[in-house]
Amino acid sequence: MISLKKLTQPIKALYVSTYIPRKCGIATFTKDLTNAINLLNPLALAQIAAMDNKITEILRYPHEVRFRIGQEVKDDYDEVVKYVNETGEVDIVVIQHEFGIFGGESGNLILEFMEKLQKPVIATLHTVLEKPTPKMKEIIRRIGHKANYLIVMLETAREMLVNKYKVDRRKVVVIPHGVPDFPRFTNGKKKLGLYGKVVMTSANLVSSSKGIEYVIAAMPEIIKEIPEIVYLVVGETHPVVKLTEGEKYRHKLKKMAKDLNLGRHVRFVNKYLPLQTLIKYVAASDLYITPYLDPQQAASGSLAYAIGAGKACISTPYLYAREMFDLGCGKLVPFADSEAIARTVIETWKDKQSRVECEGKAYDLGRTMTWYYVGHQYYHLMQHALNKP
Template identity: 30%
Template sequence: MPATYGFLSTYPPTQCGLATFNAALATHLTGGAPGSGVVRLLSADAAGGGLEVDHTAPRVVHTWHTDTPGGWTAAAAALNRFDVAIVQHEYGIYPGVDGDEVLPLLDSLKVPTIVVLHTVLSTPSPTQRSVLERIAATADAVVTMTDTARKRLIAGYRVDPRKVTVIPHGAGSHSGAPRETGDAPHLLTWGLLGPGKGIEWALRALAELDDLEPMPAYTVAGRTHPKVLEHHGDVYRESLQKLAAELGVEDHVRWEDVYLDQAALSRLIRSADVVVLPYDSTEQVTSGVLIEAVGAGVPVVATEFPHAVELLADGPGLLVPHQDPQAMATAIRHLLQRPRTATRLAGITGGPTLRWPAVASRYHNLAQRLVADRTPVATSVPA
């Protein structure tokens, strides 16, 4: 049975969904017990405050400064001190061409290794395909968070399907936060802001609801993505605010330019009548925001990105075509005007299987199997 885990990922106070995911998994998988640790990926532009470190999570034992050449060597040495390594993979977090510096690190690991794939592209570049195939070949196990991602991986890449396990993205428990209600129905989108989030379509949908009495309020919560801010400034947010004014809905939109801690996020989610996910992406196979909304029992209106199609079809929300504000407005109107339908949808949440304790238990069981497979079987020697 594995006694200690080493985690490789971005990590708080870095403000991104991957860091939050890794911190939650580490906390629930180890229970805060000593011995496990995090090897943190940190780039110069990602460093920053605003999100307090969760001190119940395993401590950071090493920082891989990804702007420093050859940083993978010390990172691999740090991970080899643990019984099992759990490596988060996203193309944008590792140095090298399409993040290929993760490959020598994986080759250097002597302990059972689980790689968690946060993105599986349907049309990768040749290098992206090669990197992911080599990751899967080297890892002892590969985790996808949706069956859609598993099927895409097995069908589109040279990967041993026996290595691939589906474990859903975990959801926090928001039941401790009070249910806050206002005078108007509350629509909510949260997460790091940048082009592709599709907020412009949600604003246009909001304008289609101006006949409702009272007209819904719409909260857009989240800071601008650090890489977007570095390269383009806050142009996207400013364009959205300008669009809201042109549509005449600026008084019904609240912009929260903050990265929310768990308590604030719970309060915000509990205040929502509908979570709106107007994403432009047709590739997104994992959405932590979607899982959190479903796990909290809030009905969702989402565009047809892969994770939403898998989770919401015949489930806790309504799907609409991409970039179709009229269809989005119709779906939102349906939920707001038919509370019994919204309540029924909100009740189809996947239950406790989406909660972090259940998700962490599945990682633990997978790790146990990998350790057992590596453990030599004792044999008796004839006298």
């Protein structure tokens, strides 16, 4: 009998990232990604080295987490290096990079970690800054030199890496942000107490960089034309923000809504929702809005989910939204512009033909972003890095 292992050549991969149950978009991303790859690579399931900070030290991680790396603890990084280099239990290391996850100046400990590894490395860059500090630029440039491949989610990010950071173009691969495989034409408003409403949603960990106040300020004008509209702000305050300033921003938003007499037109769902519950809120939405204030944001799981679900999307022109909307699946509004938000929301809802076309383009694009396809692309890239058939 032929051995299944000989046919499939399993890949023993270690992922360095934040990880569930940490309340972090990249933690959820890594769980979804490894679930998808495990289906293709069942004889060598994902191993995780989870990044910890003072907030997450109390968490209990699932069994696949082999190591916990204290953000500023060099010995923890070195322990993982020793495991990778000496045990034969790892073929390749996959790093999910974001500034703020790793220790040292601008996160340079992950660079030191990479330079000690003796196995191939793939790094996903969740942020590629147009205007980096000199230190950040040097770190990304050196990561690009050390890694076998860099994964980004936008063509714009690839061009920045090549032209600004001087990374070898042959090393940079564009793989989209993954999304669940949403069924078409789901609703579910009744179960969420939203039957008969026009639902507009923003779902994310809440912080002042999300620009939610500009949507709330737009609501009085929107309500004049769409009296049945409800704006859902879904998600709890970002844990780091909560640690430094508590619920100051959320209290500001609630006071705005109250002062504008918005009543039930603005609802806060102050919870970090499990994936299946989040999917229900996204599926129940008629409109989806990301009014973010950072022009350099190069990825958004929130917007990716809305596109995957085939929703009519409205967004400020940060990097990720600009490139995704070039494909015709949404409308852009200027940063911090409540009048433009109100006008665009009303236009989008009133023009049904245009909205339906937008929804169709979003859903079609979303089929190319499902975790099934994203997992395949990561897995084949790992095979290529290891010279495996």
